[in-house]
Amino acid sequence: MAKTAVQEFTKGLWAEIPPFRLVLGLCPVLAVTKTVENGVGMGVATTFVLVCSNVLISLLRNAIPKKVRIACFIAVIATFVTVVELLMQAFAYPLFLKLGIFIPLIVVNCIVLGRAEAFAAKNKVVPSLADGLGIGLGFTLSLGALGAIREILGSGMFYGKPVFGPSFEPFGFMVQAPGAFVCLGLMLCVMNMLGKK
Amino acid sequence: MSDYLILIISCIFVNNILLMQYLGNCPFLGVSKKMETATGMAMAVIFVLVMAGSITWIVDNLLLKPFDLEYLRTLTFIMVIASLVQFVEMFLRKSIPTLYAGLGIFLPLITTNCAVMGVCLINIMEEYSFIQALVASFAYAIGFGLALVLFAGLRERIVLARVPKPLQDTSIGLVTAGMLSLAFFAFKGMV
Numbered sequence: 001m002a003k004t005a006v007q008e009f010t011k012g013l014w015a016e017i018p019p020f021r022l023v024l025g026l027c028p029v030l031a032v033t034k035t036v037e038n039g040v041g042m043g044v045a046t047t048f049v050l051v052c053s054n055v056l057i058s059l060l061r062n063a064i065p066k067k068v069r070i071a072c073f074i075a076v077i078a079t080f081v082t083v084v085e086l087l088m089q090a091f092a093y094p095l096f097l098k099l100g101i102f103i104p105l106i107v108v109n110c111i112v113l114g115r116a117e118a119f120a121a122k123n124k125v126v127p128s129l130a131d132g133l134g135i136g137l138g139f140t141l142s143l144g145a146l147g148a149i150r151e152i153l154g155s156g157m158f159y160g161k162p163v164f165g166p167s168f169e170p171f172g173f174m175v176q177a178p179g180a181f182v183c184l185g186l187m188l189c190v191m192n193m194l195g196k197k
Numbered sequence: 198m199s200d201y202l203i204l205i206i207s208c209i210f211v212n213n214i215l216l217m218q219y220l221g222n223c224p225f226l227g228v229s230k231k232m233e234t235a236t237g238m239a240m241a242v243i244f245v246l247v248m249a250g251s252i253t254w255i256v257d258n259l260l261l262k263p264f265d266l267e268y269l270r271t272l273t274f275i276m277v278i279a280s281l282v283q284f285v286e287m288f289l290r291k292s293i294p295t296l297y298a299g300l301g302i303f304l305p306l307i308t309t310n311c312a313v314m315g316v317c318l319i320n321i322m323e324e325y326s327f328i329q330a331l332v333a334s335f336a337y338a339i340g341f342g343l344a345l346v347l348f349a350g351l352r353e354r355i356v357l358a359r360v361p362k363p364l365q366d367t368s369i370g371l372v373t374a375g376m377l378s379l380a381f382f383a384f385k386g387m388v
Contacts, residue, residue, distance in 0.1 A: 023223075023226065023367050024223060025223070026219075026222040026223055026226065027219050027220050027221065027222045027223070027311045027315075030219040030222060031218070031219035031220075070279075070308070071279055071280075074275055074276075074279055074308070075272070075276070078271055078272040078275045078276070079272065081271050081272075082268065082269070082271050082272055085268070085271065086268060101315060101318050101319065101322065104270070104271040104274075104314070104318055105220075105311050105314060105315060105318070107271055107275050107314070108275065108308075108309045108310065108311040108313075108314045109311070110223050110309055113309055176382065177216060177217050177219065177378045177382065178375045178376070178378040178379040178382055179375070180219065180375075181371050181372065181374040181375030181378055182371070182372050182375035182376075183375075184371050185364075185367075185368050185369065185370070185371030185372035185374075185375060186368075186372065188367060188368040188371060189363045189364045189368045190363075192362075192363035192364075192365075192368065193363040
């Protein structure tokens with residue numbers, strides 16, 4: 001059991017790292033990665049929802065009737081999203097304002113529902129927990145990496161601190177919408193080059 | 198009247214839901230490989246979004262706000278959208294089978310389309326009146342359809358091109374979406 005849990009955890013970090021291997025949940029990926037801070041904040045919020053909903057759905061998997069399972073999953077996920085929303089309002093208000101609409105939208109993030117349907121509904125609690133943690137961490141890492149690239153190139157800063165000298169001309173394209181699409185596309189290309197066996 | 202015209206233009210072009218607000222990108226990449234599926238999805242979104250936009254506005258203003266239940270907004274909205282989609286599906290299957298045959302498979306996908314939920318939340322955040330919310334939902338949905346159909350057209354062409362192996366499929370799709378987004382970027386500052 002311990003070994004499988006570790007495997008479930010590590011697969012989220014490379015073999016099935018979202019959003020590159022599983023092309024799901026792209027909206028927050030594109031929208032909130034203008035800076036590293038936003039990207040990581042979003043990643044952590046999503047991880048929390050993912051882990052909690054995975055555990056609860058796994059516990060309830062025998063009690064939920066097959067026919068209405070999607071509605072039940074959505075209800076569970078929406079509950080945890082509300083919890084995150086209220087927690088962030090209380091403890092991380094500036095970040096909450098920056099992420100804005102994308103916090104309630106975690107509820108329609110396909111990764112969360114996808115993991116509930118594909119994994120938690122069929123597996124025991126411990127592997128589901130590991131799966132949630134792994135996928136969540138992978139998602140956070142991807143958001144952080146994309147955020148770092150876009151922040152460094154787009155505004156010449158990393159985590160709000162300038163990294164280049166004053167002569168650096170920010171590459172404004174990167175922090176705008178088109179830059180997000182192109183940057184993610186190119187990152188996916190690099191992942192394909194590295195990962196194809 | 199001109200206010201509504203500005204609202205429509207801004208929702209379709211300037212703040213295009215897909216390319217400028219980054220909402221609804223999963224179906225954008227998922228169903229855009231063929232023109233046929235893209236048009237089907239676009240129609241289904243227009244249909245559901247207008248209904249969801251108006252119903253969530255009513256729920257929020259008549260139910261949540263008077264009783265100070267705003268913190269339940271996420272939960273309520275997703276439930277409204279999910280049941281609405283289910284209801285529309287059943288209604289279409291019974292009474293308009295031809296339309297159901299066209300939209301059928303896209304309807305369940307709409308529940309997790311963040312464009313629908315996103316527009317409902319934007320309507321509330323911008324504090325639109327009911328008519329404004331209705332117009333905005335329709336215009337956003339048209340913008341979604343427009344971008345999706347344009348993108349599907351581009352992707353059908355890309356199939357014919359020789360794309361380097363690592364860039365194939367989703368990767369080139371995202372880069373193309375970036376270019377399309379750049380084109381829509383030109384509308385910025387129009388309103």
